[in-house]
Amino acid sequence: MARIAFYAPLKSPHHPVPSGEREIARNFMRVLEHDGHTPVLASELRTFEKRGDAVTQAALIDQAERACTGLVAQGQKDKWAAWVTYHNYYKAPDLLGPTVSKALGIPYVLVEATRASKRLGGPWDAFERKAEEAIDLADVVFHFTERDAEALRANLRDGQQLVALQPFLAMETLPAAAIGQAPLVLIAGMMRAGDKLASYAIAAEALTHMPDGPWRVEIAGDGPMREEVATLMAPFGERVQFLGQLDTAGMAAAYQRARVFLWPGVNEAFGMAYLEAQAHGVPVVAENRPGVNEVVAPDGLVPVGMPEALAASVLHVLNDPDCHDARAQAARDLIAESHLMPAARRRVWRILTPLLKDIP
Numbered sequence: 001m002a003r004i005a006f007y008a009p010l011k012s013p014h015h016p017v018p019s020g021e022r023e024i025a026r027n028f029m030r031v032l033e034h035d036g037h038t039p040v041l042a043s044e045l046r047t048f049e050k051r052g053d054a055v056t057q058a059a060l061i062d063q064a065e066r067a068c069t070g071l072v073a074q075g076q077k078d079k080w081a082a083w084v085t086y087h088n089y090y091k092a093p094d095l096l097g098p099t100v101s102k103a104l105g106i107p108y109v110l111v112e113a114t115r116a117s118k119r120l121g122g123p124w125d126a127f128e129r130k131a132e133e134a135i136d137l138a139d140v141v142f143h144f145t146e147r148d149a150e151a152l153r154a155n156l157r158d159g160q161q162l163v164a165l166q167p168f169l170a171m172e173t174l175p176a177a178a179i180g181q182a183p184l185v186l187i188a189g190m191m192r193a194g195d196k197l198a199s200y201a202i203a204a205e206a207l208t209h210m211p212d213g214p215w216r217v218e219i220a221g222d223g224p225m226r227e228e229v230a231t232l233m234a235p236f237g238e239r240v241q242f243l244g245q246l247d248t249a250g251m252a253a254a255y256q257r258a259r260v261f262l263w264p265g266v267n268e269a270f271g272m273a274y275l276e277a278q279a280h281g282v283p284v285v286a287e288n289r290p291g292v293n294e295v296v297a298p299d300g301l302v303p304v305g306m307p308e309a310l311a312a313s314v315l316h317v318l319n320d321p322d323c324h325d326a327r328a329q330a331a332r333d334l335i336a337e338s339h340l341m342p343a344a345r346r347r348v349w350r351i352l353t354p355l356l357k358d359i360p
Contacts, residue, residue, distance in 0.1 A: 001036030002081030002356050005071075005100070009047040009085065010092035018245065019190065020272035025086050027170045028111060031345050032084065037356075040078065042071060042100070048092040052123025061126065064095030071096060072103045081356050082106050085134070088113040090124045093131035102137070107355040110138040111165070112269075115151040140351055145270055147290045163351055167270050167295055168344035169279055174336055177281040177328070178256045183215040183318045186258035186282065188251070188273050191223030195267040200225075202264040202287070202307055204232040209311035215239065215318060220246050220254050255280035259324065260317040262310065265292040275339050278331035283324060285313045295339070297330045 006029055011017075013025040032039035045067060049056050074080075083101040088094040088110050101108035113135050119128040135141060136157060142165040143149045152162055187203055190196050207217065217236065219229070222245040233240045246254060255261075261277035261284045270291045274284050278297065286292050287310070288301040302309040317324050337343070 001038065003078050004032050004037060004039050005042035005075060005080045005083045005097075006032060006039045007042045007083070007085045007094065007097055008087060009045070009094050009096075010087045010089075011048070012044040012046065013041065014044060018247075021087065023170070023272055024112075024167070027168060027341070027344075028084070028086050030170055030341065031168075031348050034345055034349055037081075039084075040080070042074075042080075042083070043067065043096055045096065046092070047095050047127075049124075049127060050091055054123065054126060057124070057126045061095055061130065065099070068096060068099045068103075071100045075100060075104045075106075080104060080106060082109060082352065084109045084111065085113075086111045088131050088134050090114075090116045090119045090128040090131050093127050094134040095130055098134050098137045107139045107352075108137055109140045109142070109352070109355075110135060111142045112144050112148065113138070113141050113152065114148050115155065117151075139355065142348070142351075145291045145294050148269075161351065163347070165344065165347055166338045167272070167275060168339050168341060169272070169275050169335070171279065171340050172342060173340070174332055175252065175280055176256070177332065178258060180257070180259040180282060180324070180328070182257065182259065183213070184257055184259050185215060185217045185314060185318070186220065186254055186261050186277070187217060187263060188220040188254070188261070189263060191221050191225040191229050193225055196223070197225050197228060198266040199264045199268075200229045200232055202266070202310070203262055204235075205307040206262065206264075206310035206314070207233075207236055209308045210315065216241070218243055218254060218257070220244075220251060251276065252280070255282050258282045260285060260314050262286075262314055264310065265289050268292050270295045275335060279335040279339070281328040281332045283317045283327035283331055285310055285317070297327065297334050299327055299330065 008025040011021045015022050029039045047060050083097045085094040085097045140161045142163050144167050217240045220243045261282045264287045274295050277284050284296045284300040286296050287304045293301055302313050
């Protein structure tokens with residue numbers, strides 16, 4: 001059976017820092033383990049360049065060009081049948097896959113690739129051009145959200161396939177349903193500057209609209225903005241407990257305790273935690289944002305910029321058992337139907353199998 005080269009330029013599946021990005025890379029490698037086919041991590045070269053530094057980008061491009069010679073030789077030796085790259089975009093373009101797949105004459109597949117033409121001519125010009133070059137050369141592009149698909153669809157070349165792939169968890173079946181008996185709100189997210197801190201700020205504002213009562217909050221996550229998040233949550237005193245960075249088992253235990261999951265979702269592509277919470281039967285409350293609204297059950301979405309509406313939705317789940325039970329079941333039904341490993345495996349291999357039909 002075929003050996004399939006896999007690459008994640010933003011964050012390797014072996015990266016030491018946990019994140020949704022790493023989780024998806026790991027999950028996709030599991031999807032590629034099918035019917036005797038074997039994924040091979042082709043490279044751990046990280047092309048991530050977050051500052052818009054042209055010198056750094058040029059150096060990474062040069063490093064990648066030199067690495068391609070060895071990768072082509074490795075691919076010839078191991079008889080790679082296809083190259084699959086997860087997450088190609090202007091801050092972390094795939095600088096390897098286009099060259100290696102062309103040299104080997106094998107299919108080139110992208111998962112979650114985005115165009116950002118507004119970056120052309122700016123500090124990420126070189127990297128955006130490389131990201132677009134990779135997209136143009138791909139035989140297949142899988143997209144997780146309709147937001148990503150819009151720009152991709154407008155630039156499809158003849159014969160190129162654009163395929164919707166709903167985000168998925170590394171689960172074959174649903175986990176046990178959460179108990180969620182206490183009025184416990186779970187918040188989970190990396191504590192870093194920018195969008196994550198903005199979501200924490202909105203969540204804190206929502207909590208100010210919660211009346212006195214027995215409700216409590218657990219926060220899972222850590223990062224350089226830990227003190228800033230603690231300051232945001234300080235007004236709520238002992239109601240808030242910081243759990244720190246949790247492993248998979250720790251997060252599963254946190255979901256089991258929770259009655260509701262609150263995360264506004266500022267600029268989330270979609271958010272793996274939303275899928276995890278709903279798989280456990282924990283109703284989600286989030287802002288109605290692009291990407292987020294494609295993975296969260298509709299009853300959990302509230303308008304952007306209305307923290308009082310977030311609080312009201314949280315309270316409804318905490319205080320109304322019928323509401324909680326109905327939303328918990330709807331959440332689990334949503335995940336079971338579209339966001340588990342079997343659904344992803346079927347969709348991916350429906351596309352990959354014809355590409356590999358000539359592989360001995």
